[in-house]
Amino acid sequence: xxxxxxxxxxxxxxxxxxxxxxxxxxxxxxxxxxxxxxxxxxxxxxxxxxxxxxxxxxxxxxxxxxxxxxxxxxxxxxxxxxxxxxxxxxxxxxxxxxxxxxxxxxxxxxxxxxxxxxxxxxxxxxxxxxxxxxxxxxxxxxxxxxxxxxxxxxxxxxxxxxxxxxxxxxxxxxxxxxxxxxxxxxxxxxxxxxxxxxxxxxxxxxxxxxxxxxxxxxxxxxxxxxxxxxxxxxxxxxxxxxxxxxxxxxxxxxxxxxxxxxxxxxxxxxxxxxxxxxxxxxxxxxxxxxxxxxxxxxxxxxxxxxxxxxxxxxxxxxxxxxxxxxxxxxxxxxxxxxxxxxxxxxxxxxxxxxxxxxxxxxxxxxxxxxxxxxxxxxxxxxxxxxxxxxxxxxxxxxxxxxxxxxxxxxxxxxxxxxxxxxxxxxxxxxxxxxxxxxxxxxxxxxxxxxxxxxxxxxxxxxxxxxxxxxxxxxxxxxxxxxxxxxxxxxxxxxxxxxxxxxxxxxxxxxxxxx
Amino acid sequence: xxxxxxxxxxxxxxxxxxxxxxxxxxxxxxxxxxxxxxxxxxxxxxxxxxxxxxxxxxxxxxxxxxxxxxxxxxxxxxxxxxxxxxxxxxxxxxxxxxxxxxxxxxxxxxxxxxxxxxxxxxxxxxxxxxxxxxxx
Numbered sequence: 263x264x265x266x267x268x269x270x271x272x273x274x275x276x277x278x279x280x281x282x283x284x285x286x287x288x289x290x291x292x293x294x295x296x297x298x299x300x301x302x303x304x305x306x307x308x309x310x311x312x313x314x315x316x317x318x319x320x321x322x323x324x325x326x327x328x329x330x331x332x333x334x335x336x337x338x339x340x341x342x343x344x345x346x347x348x349x350x351x352x353x354x355x356x357x358x359x360x361x362x363x364x365x366x367x368x369x370x371x372x373x374x375x376x377x378x379x380x381x382x383x384x385x386x387x388x389x390x391x392x393x394x395x396x397x398x399x400x401x402x403x404x405x406x407x408x409x410x411x412x413x414x415x416x417x418x419x420x421x422x423x424x425x426x427x428x429x430x431x432x433x434x435x436x437x438x439x440x441x442x443x444x445x446x447x448x449x450x451x452x453x454x455x456x457x458x459x460x461x462x463x464x465x466x467x468x469x470x471x472x473x474x475x476x477x478x479x480x481x482x483x484x485x486x487x488x489x490x491x492x493x494x495x496x497x498x499x500x501x502x503x504x505x506x507x508x509x510x511x512x513x514x515x516x517x518x519x520x521x522x523x524x525x526x527x528x529x530x531x532x533x534x535x536x537x538x539x540x541x542x543x544x545x546x547x548x549x550x551x552x553x554x555x556x557x558x559x560x561x562x563x564x565x566x567x568x569x570x571x572x573x574x575x576x577x578x579x580x581x582x583x584x585x586x587x588x589x590x591x592x593x594x595x596x597x598x599x600x601x602x603x604x605x606x607x608x609x610x611x612x613x614x615x616x617x618x619x620x621x622x623x624x625x626x627x628x629x630x631x632x633x634x635x636x637x638x639x640x641x642x643x644x645x646x647x648x649x650x651x652x653x654x655x656x657x658x659x660x661x662x663x664x665x666x667x668x669x670x671x672x673x674x675x676x677x678x679x680x681x682x683x684x685x686x687x688x689x690x691x692x693x694x695x696x697x698x699x700x701x702x703x704x705x706x707x708x709x710x711x712x713x714x715x716x717x718x719x720x721x722x723x724x725x726x727x728x729x730x731x732x733x734x735x736x737x738x739x740x741x742x743x744x745x746x747x748x749x750x751x752x753x754x755x756x757x758x759x760x761x762x763x764x765x766x767x768x769x770x771x772x773x774x775x776x
Numbered sequence: 777x778x779x780x781x782x783x784x785x786x787x788x789x790x791x792x793x794x795x796x797x798x799x800x801x802x803x804x805x806x807x808x809x810x811x812x813x814x815x816x817x818x819x820x821x822x823x824x825x826x827x828x829x830x831x832x833x834x835x836x837x838x839x840x841x842x843x844x845x846x847x848x849x850x851x852x853x854x855x856x857x858x859x860x861x862x863x864x865x866x867x868x869x870x871x872x873x874x875x876x877x878x879x880x881x882x883x884x885x886x887x888x889x890x891x892x893x894x895x896x897x898x899x900x901x902x903x904x905x906x907x908x909x910x911x912x
Contacts, residue, residue, distance in 0.1 A: 330856070332898060384900070457860050458896040465863045532856060534898035544856060544898070597862070607863035611898070615857040615876035 282319070283555045286637040289323045293631055300324045300550075300628045302621035303474045303562065310563040319559035324628055324635065327479045327562075328493065328548035328620030329471040331612025332534055334375050334455065335435035335506065336543050338391045338523050341427040342368040342402070345419075350412035354404040355379070356390050367412060371432070374533075374543035386541025389533025391431070394423045395495070396528040429523045431495055431531075435505035437547050439477035439515040440571050443468040443589055443608065445601060448577035453538035457611055459576055463601055466573065466608040471617040472566040472591030476549035477515040479562045485551050486517075487638030493548030493624045494519055496527025498633070501549075501642075509648040517642075519547065530620065544613070548620040550628060552635050566591035573601055578732070579739050581650060660740050661733040663773055664754045664763035669694045672701060672720060679720065680709045690751040692761055693724050699759045702726045703751070730755045733762055741770045778828040779808070780835075781845035781889065782819045788840055789816045797834045803827050808867075809889045820845060820889045847887035847905065848894070850880050854901035861893035861902065 292298035299322050301309060306325045310318045350367040353360065358380045362371040376387040390400055399420050408415040423429050445466045446452050446459035453459075456467045472478065480486055490501040499521025508516045523531075530546035553559050571594075572585040589599045599608050627633035669692045670679050679691055683706050693702035702724035712723045731740040731752040740752055744767055751766040782794065789812060798805055806822040823831050835842045857878045862870045869884035870893065891904040 331858075453895075457898070458864060458892075460864065467860065467863070532899065535900055536898055537895040542898070544858075609861065609863035610859045613856045613858040613876075615872075618876065 284323065284552070285554070286552050286635050289552050290634045292323055293628055293634055296629075296631060298323045298628060300326065300625045302618070302625050303327045303479055304618065304621065306562055307473065307565060310559070315556065315559050315563060318563070319553060319556045322553050322559070325479065325551045325553060325562045326493075326548055326621045326624040326628070327474055327476040327551060328546065328617050328624065329437055329475050329612065330530070330546040330616030330620055331469050331471070331544060332455070332536075332542045333433065333436045333545045333547075334542045336391075336431065336433040336545055337371050337373040337387060338394070338429060339364075339432045340370050340372065340429050342370065342421070343425075343427050344368055345414060345417055347414045348412045349404060349406045349414035349417055350409055351404045352406045354402065356402050357385070357393075357400050359386055359390055361387065375540050377541050383537065383540055384535045386533065386535075388541050388543030391523065391543060392528050392531050392533045394426075394429065395523055395526045395531055397422060397424075423524050426524075431499065431519070431521045431523045431526070433505075433517075433519050433545070435507055435516045436519050436545065437476055437505070437517045437549075438470060439475060439481070439513050440472070440569060440591070441469040442574040443571055443594060443599070444574055444576045445586065445606065446577045447575050452577055453536070454576050455536055455539050455542070456576060457536060457609070463604065463606055466599060466601065466606050467611055468571070468591075468594045468608060469611045470571075470591070471612060471614060472569050472595065473564055474614075474617050474621060476547070476551070477517070478513075478564060478569060480549075480551050480558065481513065481515075481561060481564075483510070483515065483642040483644060484558060485554065485638070486549055487641035489636055489639040490549065491634070491636045492519065492521075492550075493546065493620055493627075494521035494526070495523065495545055495547075496530035496623075497521055497523070497525040499547075501638070503640075504642045504646065507648045508643065508646055510642070510644045510646065512648075514648070515642065517547070530616070544616075546616055546620040548624040550624055550633070550635055566595060573599065579735060658737040658773055659733070660731045660735045660737055660754055660765055663737060663769040664731075664733065664765045665769070667692045667753060667761055667764035669698075669761060670704070670720075671695070672724075674720060676709065676712050676718060676720060676723070679704060683709060690764060690766065692753050692764065693720065694761055698761055700728060700730065700753050700755050700761050703728050703753060705750075728753060730759075731765060732756075737765075737770060737773065740765060741767075744770070777806075777822045778825045779820065779822050779845060779887075780828070780832060781843045781887075782821060782835055783816070783841040783843070784812065784818075785816045785841075786814070788838075789814065793835070793838050793840060794819065797831060797838075801827065801831060801834060803831050805831075808886045811889060818889050820886055845887045845889075847882055847885045848880060848891070849903045849905050850878075851901045851903070854899045855897075856899055858898065860896050860898060864892050864896055866890065866892065 351363045358378045359376050364371050372387045374388040378385040399422050404417050406415050444456035445463045449461050488503050492499050503518045505516030505518045532544045534542045534544050569591045570588045574583050574585045586601045593599045668686045668688050689706045691704045704724045708723040731754050754763045808820045810819045811817050832842045867884050869881045873879050894902050894904050
């Protein structure tokens with residue numbers, strides 16, 4: 263039209279060439295017209311690898327991210343409506359799971375980890391929420407102290423989600439950006455929230471979707487924050503802020519979310535049980551990331567090989583557990599990792615299959631014009647820290663009561679050991695090798711039995727399967743171990759099984775006053 | 777190969793019954809798992825198909841209980857394919873298929889004598905089957 267572009271048109275053209283940005287409004291307009299270009303996180307990464315990030319940015323408007331895993335810090339707020347006569351609930355149970363009454367009269371919070379009084383560890387709040395979402399009927403029992411305005415003191419009734427005024431998922435910590443990989447270096451199986459960990463690092467577990475995780479794809483939280491509409495439990499939900507324990511500087515961001523549970527789908531919200539730990543809830547959560555600029559396109563290209571986490575020893579019952587170095591999510595998803603130069607098989611606790619399904623479902627919703635994006639009202643903080651608890655009372659550790667152990671070697675005659683028990687006035691003698699490493703334990707009772715049965719050799723009476731303690735273990739845990747195995751002392755050893763000392767049940771009762 | 781689950785009671789466990797049968801019938805027997813103490817126990821063994829009938833009969837003639845074991849039952853409606861069970865399995869009988877769905881290989885699974893995966897399943901989708909009765 264113009265032989266010579268006007269200065270204004272030329273400036274506009276330059277701007278639009280450089281218009282390396284798009285807005286949420288523009289994307290929503292495209293969704294409305296049915297021509298928004300949406301890819302799942304998995305597809306986007308492939309596109310960036312094959313065609314480069316510039317092309318991917320130019321072509322793609324939205325990338326859907328998602329995760330599906332155990333999210334213990336989840337729960338649902340329900341409002342029951344008033345009974346006649348009215349009750350101001352004091353204690354309440356749903357299907358024998360005690361639930362919390364955080365408000366005035368008939369509001370309840372069903373925490374995912376609240377356990378059934380009849381089937382503890384097997385059935386809990388997560389199962390109730392899932393059953394309610396599925397439309398099943400649950401039994402409510404409640405008691406109250408009775409007031410002039412709320413005279414009723416007990417109630418028992420059956421309810422479904424349709425009977426509830428509000429039934430909202432209200433999760434104060436979801437969607438951990440990444441999580442530890444767990445192992446157990448002790449000699450016994452331990453059951454944790456990271457599931458069953460076999461002794462001597464014979465397996466490992468991890469959690470999280472790695473490169474599919476919403477926060478990992480937007481690590482500076484440029485596109486998400488309060489008000490971001492998300493996929494939650496198979497329905498729509500919203501981010502309402504950062505989750506508790508949000509720790510962005512360590513790439514351990516979390517989300518606080520809410521969503522209408524009446525419209526959710528039980529496939530994406532399932533009760534779970536962790537043996538000897540308790541109950542939880544598996545939840546699907548997905549966030550659409552608008553590709554607003556080239557920088558965001560680059561960030562969503564992140565791969566599992568670039569996301570690392572620590573291999574943490576869960577056998578150490580302390581806040582700061584030792585770790586065996588870093589592994590990538592690529593290694594974790596391969597099924598085996600190296601720990602101390604040994605190949606260890608590793609399992610995922612979260613479901614990658616379901617995480618992909620979250621991404622695909624969210625993509626479908628946007629493609630079909632059922633889901634529009636929102637710009638956050640306020641972004642997630644990027645500078646908060648997760649502090650440890652302030653403790654104003656000290657607790658005792660094994661090292662605070664342990665004392666030197668009386669030892670013997672394997673070739674000593676029983677008589678010499680008996681004499682030592684008398685002169686040192688102790689009940690336990692530890693059998694050690696030349697390097698001071700623990701081999702066994704002999705008690706005064708073993709010696710008495712040897713005399714009665716005429717046994718001469720130490721090997722015939724010593725116990726070789728010895729329960730032990732570590733110096734930095736809380737005394738209470740060591741004390742429980744003694745009670746559990748009905749023994750009266752624990753040798754204290756270091757990581758190489760070298761004897762550091764001994765604690766006895768008398769030491770414990772003196773200190774803990776039992 | 778056929779799998780048999782041999783169950784000894786307190787009296788039988790001190791007798792060398794399995795050895796006698798192996799020698800007498802010249803049966804190659806692979807022990808897949810064994811949980812035996814002075815109170816009795818179970819051995820899961822693999823023997824050639826062709827010898828299954830006579831070997832089972834030989835054990836039963838000596839009063840020993842033999843069953844062809846049922847293995848693990850998986851409720852695919854409950855399983856959400858997290859895969860927690862996979863690295864626990866000592867015989868690598870569990871894995872992901874191409875779609876990321878957890879699959880149990882019943883040929884490899886040593887069944888109820890192992891059961892290591894059962895209490896690790898967060899969905900409680902795995903059941904160990906013993907004597908035809910379910911043990912969760």
